[in-house]
Amino acid sequence: MRRVRKALPLLGCVLLGCALLAWFAPGAWLRRDETPPTPPRRTAYEPAAFIDQAQDHLRRHPGDTRTWADLGGAYLEQARRTGDPAFYSRAQGAFQRSLPDIDAVIGMGALANARHDFALALRWGTRARTAAPYRWPLYAVLTDAYVELGQYVKADRVLRHLLDGRPDLVSFTRAAHLFHLRGQSARAREALERARDIASDPADYAFCVWQLGELAWSDGDPRAALSAYTEALAADPSHTPSLAGKARAEAALGRLADARRDYADAVTRSPSFVVEYGELLQHLGDQAGARRMYAVFRAQVKLQAANGVTDSLAVGRYEADHGSPAVAVRELRAEWGRRHSVDVADALGWALHRVGRHTEAARYAAYADRLSGRNALFAYHRGEISRALGRTSSAHAELTRALSINPYFSPDGPAKARAALGGAALDSSALGGAAPRGPAKARAALGDVELDDAPPHGPAQTRPARGGAA
Template sequence: MKTSVKARIAVSVLGLATALTAGAALIPGDRTPSSATAPSRQPAEIPVSAGSLKSAIQALTARLRRLPGDHQAWARLGSAYVQQARLSADPSFYPKAEQALARSAALSPGNFAALTGQASLAAGRHDFAEAVRLAKLSQTANPYGQGAQAVLADAYTQLGRYDEATRAISRMMELRPGVAAFTRASYDAELRGDRTTARRMLEHALDDAFSPDDIAYCRHYLGELALRSGDPRGATEQYRLALKAAPDFTAALAGTARAAALDGRPAEAADLYATVVGRLPLAQYVIEYAEVLVAAGRDPAEQWALLRAQRTLMEAAGVKDDLTWAEFEADHGSPARAVEHAEAEYARNPNVVAADALAWALHRDGRDREALPYARKATATGWRNALFHHHRAEIERSLGRTEESRRSAARARDADPTFSADLPALARFS
């Protein structure tokens, strides 16, 4: 690797480690959506202006200098650090969040704000079982807090406990029907194969949105749904409207890049991804960028090096993410290591995404008979996920199950007529 490339990677890693001073987005406590460093198969954070986070942290820090016994301020500060880690892709803020939330809990044992923040922190670190435990304690302390239900909905989804996730979302609807509840209801419906309801829930969310950030968030997920349905042009229009509402919403720019790549424009996509990764070097975006560079005939080595550096930061901050590395190793590295990661992920979080990752890793490692039961689990909820059905078709074909393979391939085409297995990370964005 050239020295200049090493220097750019060092700068990117330093940016991850110092992102707090630049600011990101502070989300009100009752939204508590999924982590930007968590698996990307559920709604991401609702964006808020960078200045609001910086101002909130400064104000809370100043208040705590004057009133160090204010347990609510400590809880809010801890939650702010959780959001900072999530939206800056910098997990080094999780230890700061842990300290602030522990201080709140020590000052006022059992207070629901600290418990909700700790639950969100556990989810950010991918400890979803612990997130459920803490969110239930928060729910007991305050049965009317929507934040705990949001954590439960997301954590249950990651644990593959879909009926319980649905109940948590229903409770969110009872407490406060709005953007946070409707977007989760949309994803819940999509997991069950009901795209009509999924779209309707997103439209309800958009109707309820009043701030530019909420509008951008809803437009972005309408774009994601369109892209998963094989409509890259329609998706691009939704991303454009998202960026019109909130120009700094990086997820919508990443969606625009993804749509360009899937629409056969890799050079344009690569230029967009350069901006995306420069702003927010999430593992998902880095892998997508590398794949697009390959498709555009360019060298992805710098992105793979950045990905490895990011992995080191995640591990140091206590983030458990075997899913990303299972998928990466299966498609770009060692199938044997992919199996190890996928087995570890599925043991903790037996959801359909982990089942697909394990099935594909086993297939790539030449273990198709072991892979098939997991491929069936991955497609059992009715989710019209073209990649999952493609993986199942390939496993069935390898086992000589010709007719079953044809049916699975047909389901992949029905889910997304534009699907291509040439860019696997882009197909996994859902």
């Protein structure tokens, strides 16, 4: 049987195997003196078809460890495309049949990232680097793990090494993510455009264009976002994140019937978007519909846990706004004990605010701005925390900043921000660059809060072990 060799897919990422057409310098920026050639013709890769072929081959050749590793990678890709966490257990079984093959070691790291066990992913990636330092997919595993653990300097270092050795779709999309975290939208967009231009598979192309849509959305341009999501769906009609993004953009543009239709379609394909859809329904006054979506989310959390997936960040965010803020604090303190990312810092700060611990919340909210990114929701949270602390000036600055970044950042948040600002009409000059940025300026915005490069101190800062030894 002709074996299809695909590099291992990672959570939120796409398949490798693209031509090397662009280049990043070691200084972490794109060279502009090269014109990318014409992209290759896109052909579809169907993980389900490969899974059938690989299973048939392995029934006749059960000792073929490389095909077991390939099968594990196909299961991971199928989990990414379908949102079915049952494929994670199948991937684990396939990789374990292949160990200690280096592809299986890298695959175990990718699987750990997909299951949100980033410390375990780091251990698998480190093991792979020790055994085979020139296997480029392992650096994608390490980059993802370091980013999610909040170790951004190490993520930069590993990503630069990957870009030097393999400037391709996988490395470009990761570079775009780091640029976006730092608020460097133009650089993120250029990296994504390079990735899009070399995408060889419709699913890869859709992923890149969807990311461009997400970038436009976060920058407050729902029309550009809608155009990107529509283009992504034209390339791959099964790309559910683009369908959910399309619904979000439609809602922002007042096309509520279209938004509800597309959200309903998206959540039937994947439950990943049920909270987002529930929030829109709640905003529209459909409380019963919102409760149904939230019930689906709670059921999905249990299903994921049964398949080895723990997403305390998603659970904490949900509980802070729609369930028990005290449960949110407990979940997010545990997550903070495992990783110090800006996303966890923001979520924990917001949960602490929701239970009335505003001073402690301010420390985490300030830490969430350590990369000086452009995140409207983070700025809104800082503004509300400042309001609770009676810091009117900093609250005004942060709420204004949130609306300047993206005046559609959530169904209810923008209206609440405007109400807190006194309902005054805000023109573009008032919205541009009004709020402090960066760790030191975040401290100023939030008041006299101690913050340095170390994470905020607080309870439950122990780092419990997760997963087995790699």
